[in-house]
Amino acid sequence: MSTEPRLNNCRLVLFPLPFQGHINPMLQLANILNTKGFKITIIHTHFNSPNQSNYPQFTFKSISDGSSESKNMNLNLDTPDSIINFMNKSCINPLRDCLVTLQEEKPVTCLISDALWHFSQSVADSLNLPRIVLRTSSMSCILVYSALLPHIKNCYLKTTIEEEDPIPDLSLITEKDMLKIFNDDRKEGELELIFSMIKTIKAASGIIWNTFKELEEPAFCAITQNLCIPSFPLGPFHKYFPASSSSLLEQDRSVMLWLDLQPVRSVVYVSFGSITQMGKAEFSNMARGLAKSKQRFLWVVRPGSVSGSEWLQSLPKGFIEEVGERGCIVKWAPQQEVLAHPAIGGFWTHNGWNSTLESICEGVPMICSPCSYDQPINARYVTDVWRVGVMLDNGKEEEIGRVMKSVIMEEEGSEIRQRSNYLQEKVNRSMEKGGSAYESLENLVDFIVSL
Structure with missing residues (x-):
């Protein structure tokens, strides 16, 4: 620019x-x-x-x-x-x-x-x-x-x-x-x-x-x-520049090295954002679902996000041993870079708008678990309008395992990925000269000058 x-x-x-x-x-x-x-x-x-x-x-x-x-x-x-x-x-x-x-x-x-x-x-x-x-x-x-x-x-x-x-x-x-x-x-x-x-x-x-x-x-x-x-x-804003951090939380960049060791589109990235809170039972259920899925995962567990726990104290007994090297748990991650990594095959998300948009921009299928505020609206558009994600209906461990497997390994996930790639192409075209986001930015500049 x-x-x-x-x-x-x-x-x-x-x-x-x-x-x-x-x-x-x-x-x-x-x-x-x-x-x-x-x-x-x-x-x-x-x-x-x-x-x-x-x-x-x-x-x-x-x-x-x-x-x-x-x-x-x-x-x-x-x-x-x-x-x-x-x-x-x-x-x-x-x-x-x-x-x-x-x-x-x-x-x-x-x-x-x-x-x-x-x-x-x-x-x-x-x-x-x-x-x-x-x-x-x-x-x-x-x-x-x-x-x-x-x-x-x-x-x-x-x-x-x-x-x-x-x-x-x-x-x-x-x-x-x-x-x-x-x-x-x-x-x-x-x-x-x-x-x-x-x-x-x-x-x-x-x-x-x-x-x-x-x-x-x-x-x-x-x-x-x-x-x-x-x-x-004129979005997506983050696409105008290389990934840069204005994070209030310290990012663990070691996750990028771990992702480098994983096969293409084999990892489900799990993150529920910067303010979501959950109870011990919900957290434990998530963990059992991740274990049952038998899929690779990168799980962001923000310190203090689980009621009554400083960090991982509420994990089910034996969870770490069961998942072994196919799982990686961190306190915070550089999300834009993670979603752009070729090892990522799906994103289990709370559907905050930034997360939803970043996933669309990288063509990553979503597993939707909206919690509050605008998230249920975003999730409905993801699953029912744009059809680039799957809604978790009850969040029980059996459903978690089934949905994660379908997104990574089965035909449903392949079809979602095709639609995700189509939206990703739309994003890129909108930001090129003559595209809608490009023109909207030019119009905004002219508008501000006219005030």
């Missing part, structure tokens, strides 16, 4: 949400825009602050987020949505003060903030500063959220659901999916967040998506019509 002289005096302020799945795409977007010629300033919270040494080309400004005060007030901030809702209130004045100071130093062209920072719209409006939203999930997710909210308002959500019955007017999403999307334990806080997000997206100057038009063309058409603001699907 070439630097444009007309952009030398354009300064953009980017404000990422302080979670791994949101920081990564925001910093990737910052790199993309910086390479086009924009000057970049990153405003970040003290909580989960990014590693500035990895980005010497950017200016970083930290703001108070109230996290230290929340401990003194004994607030129960134990879920991502409770933290985000709290910070949407505690960061109002710190963000405004920081933007005022920045504007006094040098004019700011616009603020680009995560869609879940809904408070930043009123702050930007008070300063007559254009705000562009970055949405780090799929377009389809926003459409489903918008369609689901009336059902939530009408108290449609039940407390115990086992059926795969579709939601009225939303044939893709089942009742079980809906319970995962709006978990009863956190439903009120999550609904508050989603209502506010959708409302303030519509008030923004534009919206940037980490997706590409060919993957979600029906959603793109609906979004363009419904939101009535310019949309720029």
Whole structure:
């Protein structure tokens, strides 16, 4: 990408949400825009602050987020949505003060903030500063959220659901999916967040998506019509540059050496992301399924992700001896590089959007175990629309073993792989000159300059 002289005096302020799945795409977007010629300033919270040494080309400004005060007030901030809702209130004045100071130093062209920072719209409006939203999930997710909210308002959500019955007017999403999307334990806080997000997206100057038009063309058409603001699907962001890390967790690069020793398309990569938690029984069941599958696997087990365990204490007795050298367990891995490795034949995933998109980009079939938030929506599109993955229905060890074997060794896996390769080719074409992502980036640059 070439630097444009007309952009030398354009300064953009980017404000990422302080979670791994949101920081990564925001910093990737910052790199993309910086390479086009924009000057970049990153405003970040003290909580989960990014590693500035990895980005010497950017200016970083930290703001108070109230996290230290929340401990003194004994607030129960134990879920991502409770933290985000709290910070949407505690960061109002710190963000405004920081933007005022920045504007006094040098004019700011616009603020680009995560869609879940809904408070930043009123702050930007008070300063007559254009705000562009970055949405780090799929377009389809926003459409489903918008369609689901009336059902939530009408108290449609039940407390115990086992059926795969579709939601009225939303044939893709089942009742079980809906319970995962709006978990009863956190439903009120999550609904508050989603209502506010959708409302303030519509008030923004534009919206940037980490997706590409060919993957979600029906959603793109609906979004363009419904939101009535310019949309720029210029993803996948991570494909613009060689793999680089903005990880909040230390990556174990020894896994690449282990993968080098494995046959082509023989390994199932297992990772449930940076915030997913699970109980001991679920973890133990996963382990027994991996053992029963007789397939090679690379399993990321994040420290603290299993309730009551520091790391691997809840593994079934004899598991390590049973799987031997066909299994590798690490605390964290360089996921983009892992998925691009020829030894990887499948990805058992929670279907966070970054993971889903990275798998699509490498043509890797998915085994889907969505947990919460947007993940059930992403998983349904993976299995039922794009048909590049298989849903784990009950997650019992027998099913795990059967599905892993089918993805790696059987005809079903071969057919999924063909469709995955087709989507991978679409990604590559979209980023070439004249492709949809390429054109969307050019349109975004022109749009920002016109503000």
